[in-house]
Amino acid sequence: MTNQAEIGVFGGSGFYSLLDDVREIKVDTPYGPPSDSFFLATVAGRSIAFLPRHGRRHTIPPHLINYRANVWAMRSLGVKAVISPCAAGSLQLHVKPGDFVVCDQFVDRTRNRVDTFYDGPIVTHLSSADVYDPVLRGLAVATIRDHGIEVHDGGTVVVIQGPRFSTRAESRWFQQSGWDVINMTAYPEGMLARELELCYATVAMVTDYDVGIEGRPAVTAADVVRVFEKNNARLRELLFAVIPKIGPQPEDVCSTALRGATF
Secondary structure, X not given: OOOOOXXXXXXXXXXXXXXXXXXXXXXXXXXXXXXXXXXXXXXXXXXXXXXXXXOOOOOOOHHHOOHHHHXXXXXXXXXXXXXXXXXXXXXXXXXXXXXXXXXXXXEEEOOOOOOOOOOOOOXXXXXXXXXXXXXXXXXXXXXXXHOOOOEEEOOEEEEEOOOOOOOHHHHHHHHHOOOOEEEOOHHHHHHHHHHOOOEEEEEXXXXXXXXXXXXXXXXXXXXXXXXXXXXXXXXXXXXXXXXXXXXXXXXXXXXXXXXXXXX
């Protein structure tokens, strides 16, 4: 049995516990160790690789995740498409806790994160205009709707450094900018996937209203975990449903991302 997979999933611990015939493997990378072992399994005849981005016991904070190692390891296993569920706070009243947002844009407010594989000597500039793959996004949106879950087709995720949550002033700024959800891990994970020509989509599950929403209390880590765990079954159900629908990687903006990008 080869240690290869077609589809990758970054996410929280527990997803792999519902899979049959799970194999745990370690993957070495030129960028250091990934967050944990990879868990390989088959879903509806499709081979998948799962990695808990914070480690299986949630011991790695968002600003210390080795994003390059995680993404490179996925690619080394043969993965071409990545689904990346994550927890997020809402910045808009119409985006309610329990809703899913299949993002189509990000805003990077992180700092000092290693966020590229291309450090020279060949200078490489990739477009980040549309990092999230439209085909994967469409499959995710349609599948979520089929399951009767409130879903927002498109939305901007602002990615903050963490591990602290935003101040009220910061959160109001993000809200007034028109951004939809807030998260700590979506960058640089998605951009690194594009650099390796992987198709990538993120599904943000809204756990709370952020503090910039008028009259809302300050969010706590316990609040986020409680809501996320309550809805984890829906997230797993969605992943099991969408994985069989993912086809071979097309000749599109994902697989051709490096064309014309180097000097």
